[in-house]
Amino acid sequence: MSExxxxxxxxxxxAVYTAADLPEDLDSRLxxxxxxxxxxxxxxxxxxxxxxTMRQYAGFGTATESNxxxxxxLRAGTMGLSVAFDLPTQMGYDSDDPIAHGEVGKVGVAIDxxxxxxxxxxxxxxxxxxxxxxxNAPGSVLLLLYQLVAEENGVPGAALNGTIQNDILKEYIAxxxxxxxxxxxxxxxxxxxxxxxxxxxxxxxxxxxxxHMAEAGATPAQEIAFTLxxxxxxxxxALAAGLAVDDFAPRLSFFFVARTTLLEEVAKFRAARRIxxxxxxxxxxxxxxxxxxxxxxxxxAGVQLTAQQPEVNLxxxxxxxxxxxxxxTQSLHTNSFDEAIALPTEKAARLALRTQQVLAYETDLxxxxxxxxxxxxxxxxxxxxxxxxVELMERVADHGSAVDAIEAGFQKREIEQSAxxxxxxxxxxxxxxxxxxxxxxxxxxxxxxxxVDPTIEAAxxxxxxxxxxxxxxxxxxxxxxELRAAAEGSDNVLYPMKEALRARATVGxxxxxLREVWGLYRPSDRF
Numbered sequence: 001m002s003e004x005x006x007x008x009x010x011x012x013x014x015a016v017y018t019a020a021d022l023p024e025d026l027d028s029r030l031x032x033x034x035x036x037x038x039x040x041x042x043x044x045x046x047x048x049x050x051x052x053t054m055r056q057y058a059g060f061g062t063a064t065e066s067n068x069x070x071x072x073x074l075r076a077g078t079m080g081l082s083v084a085f086d087l088p089t090q091m092g093y094d095s096d097d098p099i100a101h102g103e104v105g106k107v108g109v110a111i112d113x114x115x116x117x118x119x120x121x122x123x124x125x126x127x128x129x130x131x132x133x134x135x136n137a138p139g140s141v142l143l144l145l146y147q148l149v150a151e152e153n154g155v156p157g158a159a160l161n162g163t164i165q166n167d168i169l170k171e172y173i174a175x176x177x178x179x180x181x182x183x184x185x186x187x188x189x190x191x192x193x194x195x196x197x198x199x200x201x202x203x204x205x206x207x208x209x210x211x212h213m214a215e216a217g218a219t220p221a222q223e224i225a226f227t228l229x230x231x232x233x234x235x236x237x238a239l240a241a242g243l244a245v246d247d248f249a250p251r252l253s254f255f256f257v258a259r260t261t262l263l264e265e266v267a268k269f270r271a272a273r274r275i276x277x278x279x280x281x282x283x284x285x286x287x288x289x290x291x292x293x294x295x296x297x298x299x300x301a302g303v304q305l306t307a308q309q310p311e312v313n314l315x316x317x318x319x320x321x322x323x324x325x326x327x328x329t330q331s332l333h334t335n336s337f338d339e340a341i342a343l344p345t346e347k348a349a350r351l352a353l354r355t356q357q358v359l360a361y362e363t364d365l366x367x368x369x370x371x372x373x374x375x376x377x378x379x380x381x382x383x384x385x386x387x388x389x390v391e392l393m394e395r396v397a398d399h400g401s402a403v404d405a406i407e408a409g410f411q412k413r414e415i416e417q418s419a420x421x422x423x424x425x426x427x428x429x430x431x432x433x434x435x436x437x438x439x440x441x442x443x444x445x446x447x448x449x450x451x452v453d454p455t456i457e458a459a460x461x462x463x464x465x466x467x468x469x470x471x472x473x474x475x476x477x478x479x480x481x482e483l484r485a486a487a488e489g490s491d492n493v494l495y496p497m498k499e500a501l502r503a504r505a506t507v508g509x510x511x512x513x514l515r516e517v518w519g520l521y522r523p524s525d526r527f
Contacts, residue, residue, distance in 0.1 A: 007264050009221035011384045017376035023383045026374075029274065033369040037277035039270050039382070040370040041328040042293040047366040053331035054356045055132060057299065059084035059109035060343050061456050063119035066109040069346070070124060076350050077357060080130035080162075082333055083120070084108035085142070090177045092138045092511025095460035104457035108134075112464055113506045117145040118152070126150045131162035132207070132297065132331075137179040139166035140192045141510050144498045147200060163204035163253055163297070166192060169230040169402060170209050172521070173411045174216040179511060182403045184518035188493065189234060190241040193248040195494040204253040206234060207297060213411070214257035215303045217419020220268040221385050225392035226402075226411045227254060228275055232393075233402040235284055245284050249291035258324040258332075259301045260316055266372055267381035269296070269327030274386060275393075298324035299333040305340040308444065309435035313337035318355050325365050326372060332356055464506065471504040479503045480513050487517040 034044030210227035336344030
């Protein structure tokens with residue numbers, strides 16, 4: 001066996017580490033838990049006082065079906081909900097739009113109006129649960145629907161706790177569910193920051209996401225470099241809109257993947273905290289310690305799950321969850337073992353949650369803060385990833401900004417090259433994937449996946465037809481006109497948007513109004 005092998009980020013992993021591998025300025029790089037630069041965690045006690053928030057990402061079919069799954073997860077001990085929306089909702093189209101045909105309710109829940117949102121959260125105490133919504137271009141729309149439903153149930157905005165992903169920049173890099181060009185998209189993000197500061201002050205206004213870039217093939221160093229570079233762009237957009245850094249930065253949050261390469265993942269999370277703390281203090285002049293704290297949600301790596309021998313995914317997810325906890329995550333979603341095949345069954349989702357509960361309550365992980373601090377290998381890796389990520393961020397900055405680099409295709413090219421390398425290594429068996437290219441079986445056991453009812457699309461179309469027939473059409477028209485006027489000018493668009501949704505305008509109508517004003521983004525466009 002060779003003395004070293006390359007890490008996911010490309011630097012060598014030595015067979016043996018000693019004190020000579022530690023950075024000379026280790027003490028200043030570390031600090032204490034809850035102290036700048038937050039390498040050891042953003043809170044002094046971390047999990048010794050309470051465990052991380054256990055979320056399970058769920059949503060499929062109709063709002064009623066998803067609501068039943070949420071109640072099952074809450075009964076099983078989930079501490080926070082995480083909503084998956086179907087593709088038409090993510091793209092701002094109603095379920096009866098021709099472009100939505102065949103996709104309604106498939107990869108998440110279909111939400112067309114306030115009526116669907118009422119069903120989605122029926123009998124769930126919104127002042128007691130934390131809700132994360134994976135929604136980007138229409139993120140503000142779904143947040144306002146959530147707030148409206150909460151208000152109908154006597155829960156004020158000040159009592160709501162949760163996150164909207166709302167990270168549009170990574171959509172241009174890795175995922176593709178964008179609607180508007182970058183400039184108005186960044187304006188919508190900044191308007192959401194300002195709105196939430198006044199109306200929903202405990203809400204995390206953005207979850208700046210490296211997860212999807214990692215799923216597309218980004219290395220750990222690329223994942224945090226491109227994510228933090230996007231974070232810098234959002235900070236600049238908010239500052240340009242007249243917000244003070246310490247007014248919005250404490251509500252920024254991040255979203256990362258956890259891979260099976262446990263040591264490198266722990267180092268990645270620690271390096272990311274350190275880089276962000278220094279950026280916010282030194283580059284943006286933040287004074288509030290909360291502005292410098294990189295708080296993040298983690299999801300185990302869906303791209304590493306296999307359809308072959310799917311039960312092996314239980315082991316992978318446990319290792320990935322362990323990496324996230326050792327890395328100091330604030331909340332965690334553990335994937336279900338059957339997600340490489342279909343939407344998770346109820347049993348598989350419960351097992352995924354039980355994995356987190358075993359980590360929290362049967363191990364000694366919650367007994368001490370940052371157990372790897374001072375480890376020769378982890379501290380050396382943390383420094384390696386930090387250096388690689390900073391170098392990549394400088395290359396992004398050389399283009400002018402993260403948006404300029406996106407327009408030049410820089411991040412996308414870098415990630416595609418990494419993805420191609422990984423695919424080649426798997427195909428050649430240089431990279432072992434248990435059950436796929438080594439330790440295979442001749443015949444797989446039968447598995448019955450969860451199937452989505454194909455009649456959902458027609459049912460959603462019927463609901464929309466009834467809604468349009470019953471609502472006050474003139475009130476909707478007036479509200480959408482006010483939204484258009486705000487979008488054409490410089491007023492915060494969330495206030496007229498909320499009134500349009502209250503009048504029962506649909507998600508598609510609201511997003512369609514903004515499309516008419518701001519246009520659609522195509523990769524060849526520049527602004």
